[in-house]
Amino acid sequence: MPTPNRPVNVLLIGSGAREHALAAAIARSPKLAKLYATGTSNPGIAALALPVDVPAETKQLYRLQQFCDAKQIDLVVIGPEGPLADGWADKLALSADGSRRRHVFGPSAKAARLESDKGWAKKLMRAASIPTAEGRIFTDPDAADEYIKTHEDPHVIKAAGLAAGKGVIIPNSLDDSLEAIDRIMRQRIFGSAGDSVVIEERLQGREVSVFAITDGATLLMLPPCQDYKRLADNDTGPNTGGMGAFCPAPELDDDTLQRIESDILIPTLDALRRDDIPYTGVLYAGLMLTPAGPKVIEFNCRFGDPECQTIISRLESDAIELLLAPTNATLDSIDVAWSPEPSVCVVLASEGYPEKPHVGLEISGVEDADAMPGVTVFHAGTRLDAGRLLTASGRVLSVTARAATLTEAHDRAYAACAKINFPGRAMRTDIASSAAVIPR
Ligand code: AMP
Ligand code: GLY
Numbered sequence: 001m002p003t004p005n006r007p008v009n010v011l012l013i014g015s016g017a018r019e020h021a022l023a024a025a026i027a028r029s030p031k032l033a034k035l036y037a038t039g040t041s042n043p044g045i046a047a048l049a050l051p052v053d054v055p056a057e058t059k060q061l062y063r064l065q066q067f068c069d070a071k072q073i074d075l076v077v078i079g080p081e082g083p084l085a086d087g088w089a090d091k092l093a094l095s096a097d098g099s100r101r102r103h104v105f106g107p108s109a110k111a112a113r114l115e116s117d118k119g120w121a122k123k124l125m126r127a128a129s130i131p132t133a134e135g136r137i138f139t140d141p142d143a144a145d146e147y148i149k150t151h152e153d154p155h156v157i158k159a160a161g162l163a164a165g166k167g168v169i170i171p172n173s174l175d176d177s178l179e180a181i182d183r184i185m186r187q188r189i190f191g192s193a194g195d196s197v198v199i200e201e202r203l204q205g206r207e208v209s210v211f212a213i214t215d216g217a218t219l220l221m222l223p224p225c226q227d228y229k230r231l232a233d234n235d236t237g238p239n240t241g242g243m244g245a246f247c248p249a250p251e252l253d254d255d256t257l258q259r260i261e262s263d264i265l266i267p268t269l270d271a272l273r274r275d276d277i278p279y280t281g282v283l284y285a286g287l288m289l290t291p292a293g294p295k296v297i298e299f300n301c302r303f304g305d306p307e308c309q310t311i312i313s314r315l316e317s318d319a320i321e322l323l324l325a326p327t328n329a330t331l332d333s334i335d336v337a338w339s340p341e342p343s344v345c346v347v348l349a350s351e352g353y354p355e356k357p358h359v360g361l362e363i364s365g366v367e368d369a370d371a372m373p374g375v376t377v378f379h380a381g382t383r384l385d386a387g388r389l390l391t392a393s394g395r396v397l398s399v400t401a402r403a404a405t406l407t408e409a410h411d412r413a414y415a416a417c418a419k420i421n422f423p424g425r426a427m428r429t430d431i432a433s434s435a436a437v438i439p440r
Contacts, residue, residue, distance in 0.1 A: 001101055001327055007033035008320060009072050011064075012049060013056065013088065014079025015039025017347075017380035017398035018305035021312040022077060023048045024376070025319035032320060036071060038064075039079075043389065044379030058086040065096045077323055078106035078281075081162055081302050085109060085116035089281070104280075105323040111272060111279040112301040118198050119160045121299055128271035130264055132296040133288075135200040141185035144197055148177045154202040159184045161193030166354055168239050170202070203288040203295055208249045209307045210257070210285045212265050213322065216278035218331040219265055223248040223314065223338055224257060225307040226432075227286075231354065233430045240354045241395060244431030246344045246406060247310035251289065260287065260294050268299070280326040309378050309398045310343040344409040344432045345400040346417050347380070351424025353394035357381075361423045363389045366397065369416040374402045374409070377416065391422055406432055 010026055012019055012035065019039050026035055027048045037049035038056035054063040068076065076092045078084055087109035093101055106112075114121050119137040126132070137160065138144035148155075157180040159167035167190050169180040184194035207229075211222040225247040231237030252260075264285060272279050284300035284307075303311070315322070316337040325331045350357035363382060366389060370377045378400060381393025397420065401412035410432040417427060 003324055008074040009034045011073045011076045012037040013083055015042045016305055017378035018303055018308040019079040020044035020378040021309045025312045029318050029320040042379050043384045061091050069095050075103040081115050084112040084301050103324055103327045106281040107279050107301050110277045114299040115301040116162050118158055119196050124271050128267045130267050133200040133203050135198045137198050139196045141181050144181045156200045156202050158198045159190045159193045160196040160198055163190040163193045203290050205288045205290040208252055208287050209304050210260055212283050214283055215280050215326040215331050220331050222311055224252040225249055225310055227307050233428050242306045243428045244346045245306045245310045246432040306345040306347055306398050309345045309400045313343040313400050313402050314339040341402045342406040342409050343402045344413040345398050346413045346427055346431050347395050348397045349395050349426045350391050357394035358424055359391045361391045363422040365420040369419040372416050374412055375416040376400050
């Protein structure tokens with residue numbers, strides 16, 4: 001579908017730091033006419049985008065569709081997985097009367113199943129011989145218990161549906177495993193996401209996040225990142241949505257990246273196409289670099305958060321051109337330029353995250369941190385209340401810094417974090433520190 005021969009109107013869906021970073025990149029584009037966003041409760045996004053005055057919810061999606069028609073939206077960018085799984089890309093790609101198409105960055109609900117149904121994704125990978133952790137899918141908790149009792153190897157237990165990055169349990173004992181099954185499948189702590197579980201072989205190695213923008217056939221690889229999923233230093237504590245990231249990941253050399261493209265990403269897109277499921281948008285492979293080569297831990301159908309903040313901080317070319325490319329047949333021809341400077345993102349979280357974050361606490365120092373050279377503070381869970389900036393959810397801010405070396409970017413990000421305060425502020429102190437000493 002061609003783009004109009006005039007500046008484009010963009011609608012951005014989502015309200016976290018990933019979307020704040022996307023909004024910042026879109027707002028810089030000379031191709032932009034107007035940027036609207038559903039997430040303007042986030043003060044960072046509100047400073048860059050116009051609000052949407054209709055409800056942004058699946059049940060009333062026709063209203064958002066009408067909004068897109070009225071505002072002549074040319075491109076819809078969908079940040080989070082929930083709306084993608086609920087078919088927002090399918091619906092918003094069409095005008096309310098069905099007569100016109102518009103560009104949407106993000107896959108259809110069918111393709112987003114790669115993330116929203118881990119059991120289905122596992123079967124697809126197995127059928128296409130894509131290297132991944134061995135896994136078994138269970139819909140009956142008693143059968144899952146039985147399997148665990150008879151298979152002692154270290155494993156990982158995953159709710160098969162969407163659970164906001166928290167549906168994976170890494171048990172330390174048989175009792176932990178049985179408790180995990182009980183909590184997911186009988187107590188249903190993740191609701192219907194726990195209708196089935198995947199019990200997976202536990203992979204050893206270093207984890208990396210690889211992203212590619214795709215139209216379903218052509219791939220444009222983005223610089224790889226490392227994410228930190230566990231809450232506390234040295235990868236301890238519960239899994240979270242992500243406590244920090246850096247980009248590029250030095251242990252992923254060009255050969256390995258090439259191998260990931262040819263052995264993992266292309267066969268996945270081919271397998272989807274064989275099932276008549278074209279994938280457009282960004283494909284995110286969470287990988288473990290095992291001694292036997294890279295293996296898939298999971299696929300996601302969106303940018304990672306906080307990885308997106310580190311990628312976007314390095315993007316020097318036009319974000320709108322990049323986001324239009326999957327539906328514009330221009331993936332082969334666009335020029336994408338990245339800053340040679342590495343970037344580091346440190347997440348500042350609320351006390352009690354991920355279980356029960358304390359919110360509503362006053363934040364100070366964001367402007368000072370944001371004014372530091374090379375630093376951008378993206379808002380995740382904050383809100384403005386009579387001019388005061390307050391914490392509003394578990395992940396509060398993504399403090400992102402770029403510098404000539406990874407060590408300097410690390411130092412800058414932490415110097416910026418030191419300027420920001422709120423009661424109970426939690427962060428990891430080891431983001432990018434181990435990587436900083438590994439030579440490339
Ligand atoms: P996921 O939501 O599937 O990415 O899982 C969250 C985190 O759990 C991953 O980032 C890994 O750190 C860990 N994890 C998931 N699956 C495995 C596995 N098969 N082996 C080892 N660690 C895993
Ligand atoms: N940072 C991990 C995720 O976005 O799923």
